[in-house]
Amino acid sequence: MTQALIPNPFVRWHFRDFQKRGYSIEQICQQFSVPETVFTSEGKDVSADGFAEMIKQSVVAIDDESFGGISTSLPVGSFRMMTYACITCQTLKQAIHRTCNFYRLLSKQINWRLDIGEQQSKLVFDTNLAGTTGASHNYFIIFTSCIIWRWLSWMIDKPIELSQLTLNFSPAYASSYLPGLFKTQVHFEREESAIYFDNSLLDMPVKQTPDSLQTFLINAPQCLMSHYQSSMSLTKKVQEYLEDAQYIGETNLPHAAEHFFCSEQSLIRGLKQEGTRFKDIREKVRKQKASYYLVKTKLTNQQISAQLGFSEVSVFYRNFKKWFGVTPSQYRENPQRASQHDSKAQ
Structure with a gap:
């Protein structure tokens, strides 16, 4: 759009x-x-x-x-x-x-x-x-x-x-x-x-509720000068917020709620209305960042693990294998093979 x-x-x-x-x-x-x-x-x-x-x-x-x-x-x-x-x-x-x-x-x-x-x-x-x-x-x-x-x-x-x-x-x-x-x-x-x-x-009946109001107020009233419905979903906004974070591992739900000037419960409810959860978006962004770091940078697995906020490199390895079906080293050598696995998994 x-x-x-x-x-x-x-x-x-x-x-x-x-x-x-x-x-x-x-x-x-x-x-x-x-x-x-x-x-x-x-x-x-x-x-x-x-x-x-x-x-x-x-x-x-x-x-x-x-x-x-x-x-x-x-x-x-x-x-x-x-x-x-x-x-x-x-x-x-x-x-x-x-x-x-x-x-x-x-x-x-x-x-x-x-x-x-x-x-x-x-x-x-x-x-x-x-x-x-x-x-x-x-x-x-x-x-x-x-x-x-x-x-x-x-x-x-x-x-x-x-x-x-x-x-x-x-x-x-x-x-x-x-x-x-x-x-x-x-x-x-x-x-x-x-x-x-x-x-x-x-x-006409009022269809909004106190719950939907909490989400609405994240961007209102200033957004109403251009539209009454957000041109970008809350899910997309949270995803972009996480993508811009330098250390996604240090970016949690309380940090996100503070960024969007709302309570944690308001953010949870808003994402639930769009059929998702904060941890699911965070997992998706982690996966994307892991792929980017391995293909586009020379960061070591330990450095990538730290960037993504994993407590230990072994935890990063397990999650990466779950995402792509291969180890980080195998992915770096042949990302196309992992992409084929990812497509089948979806």
């Missing part, structure tokens, strides 16, 4: 308030791993996952999930608390009402609401009572409406198709990106900022 790319103007929009806070472009690039070309080019130089990581780091840096969009900041963890408050809802309608109520409690400047018409409903992201305007406020409207829309899609495990997006400000920074982001027509200079969708969705 081709990785989605975020337009540079939209990334710049995200960091506009940081420049007002005194951050130089050089500081932004260094602290948040932003390519310098983001500020010099109109192209696309940031992947969706890369942008998600920038969002996560920048939220922590200023402790404000509104990015300065409203004068009363939303502290880090606000979205997470909201998800826990809503996960027990029975229907989409109930989840929307509870989401709106939660954010109204957090800030008097937020007055979100659900208006239900004859055929269409609209979720209004009203902050006009705050009297706040400007690029940061407009970005907050775009960011939160996208996040909440995709969060609700995840809740019912179904993409919510929007009939339109209305915004109560003029076309400005990165406006051309919005139809693609929301996959619908966008209208500016309207009375309210709102997303519109069919009433039939309101009675």
